[in-house]
Amino acid sequence: MKIFTRKITLFLTLFALGFAGALGLGLLHKSQDPLSVQAAEGQMVKMTLKGLENKEYELDVYYDGNYYYLADYLRNIVIFNGSDIEDFASYGNNFKLYASRNGEFTDPTAVTLYYNCVQVYDAYTEENIGVELKGLNDNADDILNNATENGEVTVYAIAHLNNGANRYNASFSPQWNKDDTAISHGFMYVGDGNPEGTDTQGNYYHFYQQARSLDTIGHEYQHGVTRSVWGYSPSTSGDYGAINEATSDIFGMLIENVEENKNASSPVPLRDESWDNGTKATYDGTPLYSMRTKSPYYRFDLTERTICEHGEEGHNNSCDYGYVHYNSTILTNAQYLAWKRAPQAFTRQKIGKLWYETIHHITPESTLEDFALESLRAAQKLDFEEEAIETLYGVYTAKGFPLCKVTFEGADGKVYHTEYVQKGESAATPSKQPVKESTVQYSYSFKGWKGDLENVTEDITVTPEFEESLRQYSVSFYLESGELYKSETLPYGALTLPTLPEGFEAWYLDAELTKPAENAKVEGDMKLYAKAAPVKDDGADLGLILGISIPVAVLVAAGVAVLIVILKKRHA
Ligand SMILES: [Zn+2]
Ligand SMILES: [Zn+2]
Numbered sequence: 108m109k110i111f112t113r114k115i116t117l118f119l120t121l122f123a124l125g126f127a128g129a130l131g132l133g134l135l136h137k138s139q140d141p142l143s144v145q146a147a148e149g150q151m152v153k154m155t156l157k158g159l160e161n162k163e164y165e166l167d168v169y170y171d172g173n174y175y176y177l178a179d180y181l182r183n184i185v186i187f188n189g190s191d192i193e194d195f196a197s198y199g200n201n202f203k204l205y206a207s208r209n210g211e212f213t214d215p216t217a218v219t220l221y222y223n224c225v226q227v228y229d230a231y232t233e234e235n236i237g238v239e240l241k242g243l244n245d246n247a248d249d250i251l252n253n254a255t256e257n258g259e260v261t262v263y264a265i266a267h268l269n270n271g272a273n274r275y276n277a278s279f280s281p282q283w284n285k286d287d288t289a290i291s292h293g294f295m296y297v298g299d300g301n302p303e304g305t306d307t308q309g310n311y312y313h314f315y316q317q318a319r320s321l322d323t324i325g326h327e328y329q330h331g332v333t334r335s336v337w338g339y340s341p342s343t344s345g346d347y348g349a350i351n352e353a354t355s356d357i358f359g360m361l362i363e364n365v366e367e368n369k370n371a372s373s374p375v376p377l378r379d380e381s382w383d384n385g386t387k388a389t390y391d392g393t394p395l396y397s398m399r400t401k402s403p404y405y406r407f408d409l410t411e412r413t414i415c416e417h418g419e420e421g422h423n424n425s426c427d428y429g430y431v432h433y434n435s436t437i438l439t440n441a442q443y444l445a446w447k448r449a450p451q452a453f454t455r456q457k458i459g460k461l462w463y464e465t466i467h468h469i470t471p472e473s474t475l476e477d478f479a480l481e482s483l484r485a486a487q488k489l490d491f492e493e494e495a496i497e498t499l500y501g502v503y504t505a506k507g508f509p510l511c512k513v514t515f516e517g518a519d520g521k522v523y524h525t526e527y528v529q530k531g532e533s534a535a536t537p538s539k540q541p542v543k544e545s546t547v548q549y550s551y552s553f554k555g556w557k558g559d560l561e562n563v564t565e566d567i568t569v570t571p572e573f574e575e576s577l578r579q580y581s582v583s584f585y586l587e588s589g590e591l592y593k594s595e596t597l598p599y600g601a602l603t604l605p606t607l608p609e610g611f612e613a614w615y616l617d618a619e620l621t622k623p624a625e626n627a628k629v630e631g632d633m634k635l636y637a638k639a640a641p642v643k644d645d646g647a648d649l650g651l652i653l654g655i656s657i658p659v660a661v662l663v664a665a666g667v668a669v670l671i672v673i674l675k676k677r678h679a
Contacts, residue, residue, distance in 0.1 A: 151181060156212050158219035159319055166222060168210070177205035177212060177221045182228040183261040186221045188214070189268035189296070202265065217266045220297055220318035224264050227321070227328045230365040236358065237460030240332070260331035261292035266318060268296045275301040277317040277388075279330035287339040293331040297324070303390045313389040320388035323395070325362035326355040336466055344422040345415070346474045348431030350466070353438040353478075356396055357462050359384050361455050377455055382443045396432070398439035399447075405436040409507035412437060412475065437475055441506055445499045452495030461485055476529060479503045480510060483527040493522075500527065512566045515556065518543035518573065533561040534569075543573045547630055548599050550578045582633045586611070587620060592637060602627045604635075612640040 149171040156166050169178040177186035187202040205217050212218050231240040240260075275298040282292050300314040317323050333354050334343075343351045360381050367375040380386075385395025394400075401407055413430040415422055422429040442462075446453040453461075464485035469478060483503070486496045503510055509530035515537055517523035524537040536556055543551035551573035558569035577598040584592040584605060592608060604614050604624060614624035615636045624635050 149180075151179065154210055156218045156222075157215055158222055159215045159316060161215075162219070164218065164222040166218075166225065170210075174206040174208060175210045175212075176207075177217055179221075179225060182225060183292075184221070184224045184228060185261075185263050186217050186224070187263055187265045188217065189265035190270045192265075192268060202263070214266070216299065216316060216318050219316075220264055220266050220324070223318060223321050223324040224262060224295075224328070226366055227325045227362055230325070230362040231332075234456065235365045235459075236361045237456040237458075238332075238358075238463045260328070260335055262295050262328060262331055263292060264295040264297060264324075266297055267299060275299065275314040275317075277320075277323050277327050279327040281331060281334040283339050293334070295324070295327045295331075297327070300388070300390075313391055313393060314395075315388055315390045317388050320385050320395075321366050322359035322363040322384045323388050324359075326359035326384065328362075329355040329358035332358070333466055336463075337469065337471075340471045342422070342428070343471075344431060345419055345429035346434070346478075347469070347471050348428050349434035349475060350438065350469055350473060350478050352431045352435035354462055354466055356384055356398060356435060356439050357442060357458060360398070361459050364455055377446065377450070379447075382439075396436070398436055398443045404433055406430075406434050407436060407440045407506070409437055409475065434475065437506065438478055441479070441499070441502045444502045445495070448502070449495050449498045452492055452498065457489075457491065457495075460489055461491070464489055476508055476510075479508045480527055480529055483510070487525070487527075493525075496525070511563045513560065513563055514566070514568045515541075516568060516570045517541045518551070518571060523571075528563050530564055531562055534563050536560065541571045543571070545578050548578060549575045551575055580629050580632050582629060582635070584614070584635050584637065585618075586637050587618075587639055589618075597629050599629055602629050602633075607637055610640055611637040613638050 149169055151167040152170045152175070154166055154168050154175070156164055156168075158164055167179055167181075169176040169180060178184065186205050188205055189202060192202065205212060205214065205221075228240070230236060231238050233239045277295070277297045280294045280296070282294065297317045298314065300316050303313065303315075330351065333351055340347075342348075360377075363384075364375065364377055364381055379399055382398040383394030383396070383400070384398070386392050388395055397405070406412055412434050415426040415429045417423075417426055417429070419429070427433060442453070442458065446458065461482060465478065465482040468481040468485070473481075483496060483500055486499060500510065500512060511528050511530050513526040513528060513534040514522055515524040515526065518541055523541050526534045526537075528534050540553040542553070545551065554572040554574045556569045557572050558567060560569065577600065579596050579598055581594065582597045582602070583594045586592050586608065593605060595605070597603075602624070604627075607614070615638055616622040616624050616627060616633070618634075618636050620636060620638045627633075627635075
């Protein structure tokens with residue numbers, strides 16, 4: 108299968124059909140250049156390439172026997188040159204691959220972008236950020252086919268879009284399969300910034316080369332991962348979009364910290380500055396987004412959430428799609444504050460796990476409030492320490508999130524289960540019923556929870572109710588020979604002894620027949636033993652005589668009866 112042409116031309120029809128599908132159908136328009144890459148012939152080769160700031164990177168690049176490409180089919184990353192492309196949305200564009208005969212790449216932006224994309228991809232491990240993307244070492248087809256397993260995304264990263272004009276920032280645009288079910292790939296636009304200075308409105312322009320900024324590339328890449336988890340939806344705006352942006356900021360931050368640790372002689376922990384994103388993407392090093400320092404643009408409290416009057420359908424670029432970037436910091440600042448208060452509980456790996464788990468419970472209708480609740484539930488599901496969950500809950504409620512905590516106590520008065528709900532909603536009961544330990548005298552069965560679980564409007568504690576009954580014990584009765592006579596289940600209390608078997612005279616509490624069982628109490632499982640009555644000397648003879656005398660008596664009686672009948676007949 109041909110996986111690259113030197114020049115890929117995209118047509119409107121191609122998008123209508125879905126990019127991957129179109130390729131499979133061979134609709135991809137080949138350029139005049141006869142060279143094409145055969146995946147089967149190609150291989151990844153190590154090269155040293157020069158990026159921005161004259162940094163040298165050792166990178167795997169794709170080589171097909173004729174050309175080298177800034178592409179990695181194991182990691183599903185392709186770098187395109189977008190400099191001639193005015194605007195992606197107008198379609199009919201030419202995205203040019205970076206191809207080189209001799210392996211020299213003279214565009215340092217493209218090299219740095221490629222390097223950072225690889226760093227981002229490699230950061231997704233369980234150990235690093237708690238999220239593993241499958242697909243590394245998958246076959247080469249993945250690069251242009253649907254690579255959606257577990258959040259894997261094929262990323263086409265585009266440098267110099269429209270020669271940088273109007274594209275000073277970076278963004279991500281997911282593309283969908285023709286059945287709209289899953290992401291197949293995404294376009295990551297990475298702008299060159301704008302000339303430093305002040306515009307006519309007095310806004311300071313400070314965007315610099317975005318490719319330099321690893322947390323920015325991580326942010327955009329995570330958009331692909333998030334959308335892959337969420338599946339198809341036409342747009343991410345409003346609260347849904349703010350959750351999307353918040354998630355990207357968190358992963359951008361985590362990924363940069365992975366990189367910081369790569370060549371460090373001692374561990375570099377998350378620290379305050381980690382929570383500033385995009386510091387390498389500005390001329391003066393000011394963060395593009397800060398999750399810790401308030402600015403006029405970014406909201407920290409729920410009460411500051413900016414709702415756009417357009418309504419969901421009408422959002423556009425002018426309102427930041429419903430203030431998605433403005434409101435996202437309400438969530439990221441909550442995570443920052445929770446980390447600040449309990450850094451041991453919110454490690455890089457745990458934060459990644461928490462957010463990744465949480466976004467699995469987010470739908471296009473989800474609100475910031477829903478996110479907060481789902482993150483608490485995710486923390487519970489992931490077995491975060493109680494203290495960590497409590498910290499997060501405290502941060503949310505301080506920010507004005509209308510959450511309530513329902514504490515279910517166990518029989519011992521300790522916390523048995525905690526349930527978080529939105530204010531005014533009802534709380535579900537724990538899936539497992541609590542158990543109250545039996546005493547010697549009583550057993551307890553769970554009856555229900557005492558407390559109003561509907562319309563919860565404040566933090567409440569709910570206690571369990573138990574029904575008390577006399578504890579039942581197993582009591583076994585044996586003959587002194589050891590043969591089982593009968594078994595009974597009897598309640599705690601006075602022991603009613605069963606009728607002794609024939610030939611036995613008394614019950615004992617021990618096999619040695621030393622402790623008489625009269626007045627014994629049932630206070631546990633018991634074994635009792637029947638003592639045989641002493642055997643009398645004439646016992647056997649008596650039995651013998653009776654054995655014979657009974658038939659004799661019957662014969663005598665029968666004889667008399669016959670006689671009576673005869674006599675009666677005579678009288679008749
Ligand atoms: Zn974003
Ligand atoms: Zn709007």
